[in-house]
Amino acid sequence: DAKTTQPPSMDCAEGRAANLPCNHSTISGNEYVYWYRQIHSQGPQYIIHGLKNNETNEMASLIITEDRKSSTLILPHATLRDTAVYYCIVRVDNNNDMRFGAGTRLTVKP
Amino acid sequence: NAGVTQTPKFQVLKTGQSMTLQCAQDMNHNSMYWYRQDPGMGLRLIYYSASEGTTDKGEVPNGYNVSRLNKREFSLRLESAAPSQTSVYFCASRGRGIRGELFFGEGSRLTVL
Numbered sequence: 001d002a003k004t005t006q007p008p009s010m011d012c013a014e015g016r017a018a019n020l021p022c023n024h025s026t027i028s029g030n031e032y033v034y035w036y037r038q039i040h041s042q043g044p045q046y047i048i049h050g051l052k053n054n055e056t057n058e059m060a061s062l063i064i065t066e067d068r069k070s071s072t073l074i075l076p077h078a079t080l081r082d083t084a085v086y087y088c089i090v091r092v093d094n095n096n097d098m099r100f101g102a103g104t105r106l107t108v109k110p
Numbered sequence: 111n112a113g114v115t116q117t118p119k120f121q122v123l124k125t126g127q128s129m130t131l132q133c134a135q136d137m138n139h140n141s142m143y144w145y146r147q148d149p150g151m152g153l154r155l156i157y158y159s160a161s162e163g164t165t166d167k168g169e170v171p172n173g174y175n176v177s178r179l180n181k182r183e184f185s186l187r188l189e190s191a192a193p194s195q196t197s198v199y200f201c202a203s204r205g206r207g208i209r210g211e212l213f214f215g216e217g218s219r220l221t222v223l
Contacts, residue, residue, distance in 0.1 A: 043213075044153065044214055046211035046212065097155070102152040103152050
C-alpha cells in the first residue's frame with residue numbers, strides 16, 4: 001500500500017475553510033484516497049473518498065491533484081465541532097488492509 | 111440498530127493475565143478489524159479478517175491472537191498481558207463496494223499494571 005504524509009497539526013478559525021493536505025506520492029493507479037476523522041476518543045468516522053475526480057458530499061470536498069500524488073480535504077465552513085484528528089488513507093479497492101497513520105490534529109478556534 | 115458492539119468497555123489486568131475482547135456487528139459485513147490506539151497516537155492495525163474463517167496480520171500483531179467465530183463476531187485475545195499493551199482497542203467492520211466505509215465500535219480501554 002502507498003503511504004501518506006500529513007502535517008501533525010493545523011489551526012483554523014471558526015467559519016473559515018479548513019484545508020487539510022495529504023501527500024501520497026507513491027499512490028498506484030487503482031488506489032483510492034479515503035478520509036476519516038476522529039473526534040475526542042470516539043472511533044473514526046468516514047468522511048469522503050475519491051479516485052481521480054474531485055468529490056463533494058454534505059460533509060466535505062476532496063480535491064485530488066491531476067498526478068494523484070496529493071489531495072486536500074476541504075471543510076468549507078469549519079465549526080468548533082470539526083475539531084478532530086483527520087486521517088488520510090490510500091487503499092486498493094479489493095484490499096482489506098486498512099491502515100491509518102498519525103493523521104492531522106485540526107483545532108478550530110473561535 | 112447497534113452497529114459494532116465491543117465488550118468490555120474498561121478492563122484492568124495484571125501483567126501476565128489473559129483476557130479476550132469481544133466484538134460483534136449486526137450489519138452483515140464481511141470484513142472486521144482490530145486496532146489499538148495509544149495516547150496521542152494514531153490507530154494501528156493489529157489483525158483483520160476479510161471474511162468468516164480468514165484472518166490476517168496487520169502492523170502490530172505480536173502478543174495478540176484473533177478468532178473470527180462467525181460472520182458477526184471477531185474476538186481479540188491477549189494471552190499474557192504486558193504493560194506495553196495498555197491502550198484503547200477499537201473494533202471495526204466494513205461492508206463491500208468501493209465506498210466500503212469502516213464502522214467503529216466505542217472502544218475498549220485496557221490498562222495492564
